[in-house]
Amino acid sequence: MTDIQHVPFKRMDGTTATLGDYAGKVLLVVNTASKCGLTVQYEGLEALYRAKKDAGLEVLGFPANNFLAQEPGTDAEIASFCQLTYDVTFPVFSKISVIGEDAHPLYRHLTASHADRTGAEDFLKRMIERGSAPEKPEDVLWNFEKFLISRKGAVIGRYSPNMKPDDAVLAADIDKALAE
Numbered sequence: 648m649t650d651i652q653h654v655p656f657k658r659m660d661g662t663t664a665t666l667g668d669y670a671g672k673v674l675l676v677v678n679t680a681s682k683c684g685l686t687v688q689y690e691g692l693e694a695l696y697r698a699k700k701d702a703g704l705e706v707l708g709f710p711a712n713n714f715l716a717q718e719p720g721t722d723a724e725i726a727s728f729c730q731l732t733y734d735v736t737f738p739v740f741s742k743i744s745v746i747g748e749d750a751h752p753l754y755r756h757l758t759a760s761h762a763d764r765t766g767a768e769d770f771l772k773r774m775i776e777r778g779s780a781p782e783k784p785e786d787v788l789w790n791f792e793k794f795l796i797s798r799k800g801a802v803i804g805r806y807s808p809n810m811k812p813d814d815a816v817l818a819a820d821i822d823k824a825l826a827e
Contacts, residue, residue, distance in 0.1 A: 648821040651756040652800045656709070657741035659722045664740065666707075666753075672797050673704050673824040675812075676757065678711045678745045680718040680790035681728045686789050689733035691812035703798065704826045706738035709753070713746050714789050738741070744786045757794045758785040759800040765816060766790070767807035792821075797824050 652667040666674060675695070680686060683762060689708075697820040710725050718730065722741050729735035740774040743751040743824075760805040764771075774780050781788055786807055795804035795817075804820050811817075 650800075651753070651760065651802070654753045654756060655773070656743065656751065656753055659741055660738065661741070664797065666800065667703050669707070669743065670701050670800070671703070673795040673798055673821065674794075675704065675706045676753075676794040677706065677708055677791055678713075678754070678787060679708045679739065680710065680712070680714065681720060681725060682722060683717040683790040685791040685808055686717075687811060689729060689735055692734050693733055693737060696810045697812065698820065699825065702739075704821060704825060706737040708735070708737060709737065709745070709751075710742040711743060711745045711787075713744055713787070717790060718742060732808045740806075745792075746781070754787065757805075759803060760789060761805045763792065764788070764807055765820075766810045766814070769807050770807045777816070795800070795820055798827060 653665055655663045655665055658664050677692060689823040696704065710718045718725065725742065726739060729739050736765050745751065745754040767788060774788060791808040793810065794802055797803045803824060806817055
């Protein structure tokens, strides 16, 4: 299996990128969707990015249509939505799959390297009650699940989809990672 830093993915313009392009930065990787009840998190993610980018934080958005078809748009439509609706300036990449047989290798790495989620107990309980539990315990639960990656490229945190970008726990973990 390729090192997570070298797994290729596509930018919206079709060029290839890797997490290695952000070497030395703290990364918050988020699977996003434009038609989800959690879509308003784009606003918080953008505020977080603007507040912490000079300290070395990069927010990386990966649109995915895995959950109730809540990201049906093309890359161009997604880019336009992000820019016009939330003035997103952090990188949003080409749409990928984050679960199932067609899950992108980046997300296979992320979920395999950090199965435990912070703050997901109630969210997971509601999913189970609704009959939409993940197939595997390590699967991404829903849109806007977050992965925190250290400056050294290690996955150091994983956070519930409903955990807002300004949550005190997430903020403290980001600040700790930025200080290292």
